[in-house]
Amino acid sequence: MPFIGNAIPDRSDPTSYDARRTLFAAVAGLLAAVLALTLVGLAHPPDPDSASAEGATGEQETALAQWEALWANIDRRGEAALQPERSDSSLRSAGDTVFMRYRNLWRDVDETTRRAFQMAALTNDPDAKIARLQPLATAGPAPIRSRALAEIARIRLRQRALDDARANARQALAIPGLEPRFMADAYFILGYAALEARDLDGAETALAEAVARDPGFWDARQTQLLVLSRQLGQPRQATAACINRTRLMIENLSALPTLAQDRTQFRDIADRFAAQSARANPAFSLLSGLGYLWAGDRDKARAALAETGKARGALPRRCEALLVAKAEELLARGF
Structure with a gap:
């Protein structure tokens, strides 16, 4: 059977052997140069700006x-x-909803609505809590609807139901005439949900919106600092x-x-x-x-x-x- 494959060099022919050795040396040198360029490229990756x-x-x-x-x-x-300026003396750092941050807001809430929020807060079952909040989320003044939607979204975040939390936040943003600091709550929820989903770009964008609308939002700033540090760690x-x-x-x-x-x-x-x-x-x-x-x-x-x-x-x-x-x-x- 004839031999199938690469011919074995005939070392008895010095001309053939030297030619092959020269060729192998040239190929090895070329591969070494390519490897060096690759390593340099890895050490100094292309600047995305150049695109x-x-x-x-x-x-x-x-x-x-x-x-x-x-x-x-x-x-x-x-x-x-x-x-940041503290234009409202009732501002406190703790609280990821506007009613927690600005205690004076409760003065404008009627007793019936306030009691409804209190009853929801005292309810341990998440579904029952949401059921108590739903009526507040669909009717009434914009701040009340926003607060109820934010509370529902926070429950969804704890349940890892990120899509539902995002939907609640977007509902809040769609409320006509909503003040910027109330909108900050919704953007914070969107940012936190994005962070939980490991979407750093989405988290960065949403948290920037939250801080822009309420510079006194400590939780949003703290989370933004975390996200920015992770972004700066990207290659x-x-x-x-x-x-x-x-x-x-x-x-x-x-x-x-x-x-x-x-x-x-x-x-x-x-x-x-x-x-x-x-x-x-x-x-x-x-x-x-x-x-x-x-x-x-x-x-x-x-x-x-x-x-x-x-x-x-x-x-x-x-x-x-x-x-x-x-x-x-x-x-x-x-x-």
Whole structure:
């Protein structure tokens, strides 16, 4: 039977053997070059901005303008510049519904409706609780309907019925004439449901809407901080997104202790991100440095900010350069 396959080189023919050896060497060199390029590409992944340079440039310009405005405010007034206004003296940090955050709202609720909410709250069975809330969700003033829908959605979230919770939140958003701070409840539910579903983009968008409509919403800000930190830990993101996420995290760093009336939260947040900065993320190093600085611990602030320059490769290069430059600027001031 004839041999089927690759011919075995005849080593008695030196010309044939040398030619094959030269060919194998060339192929090996080519493969080594390809491998090297692949490793470089993995170490420095393509910048997502390059896919649409024109649109990315506009987004980056906006992000940079907001970044510069943030630091201009901090330079003028320190961390107090980022504290949300407390226009309602009844605002308290605890509470993921507007009626929990703003206690004065209950003054405008009639006794019958208030009692209906109380009876629902005292009911242990989730289905029975929803049955008590349904009439309140379908009739009456917009704030009452919104509150009832938010309560139903919270039950659905605890039951892991995420689609039902989203549907309740969207019902609330569709109520005509609803005040922004009531809408914040619905967006918070949408954001929390997205987070539970591991949809970080959806959570980021919804929580931004919640905070925009009620800057005093501590729970929304705390959850937004969590989502933004996870987003900044992603391997690929646009430069503008990186800058905006870092800016929003700094804003929340200042807002959360103010809303809670507890300055120890500066250190708590700084400790959390100092631990995460071990993953070589300059955004986390910068955030922890600011947290320690505003907590009054200058030694830890300097140490954390110094780590910013060592953390490279986790974020888009232009964003990293911006964060490192800001950390170096803060260190140069010799606080």
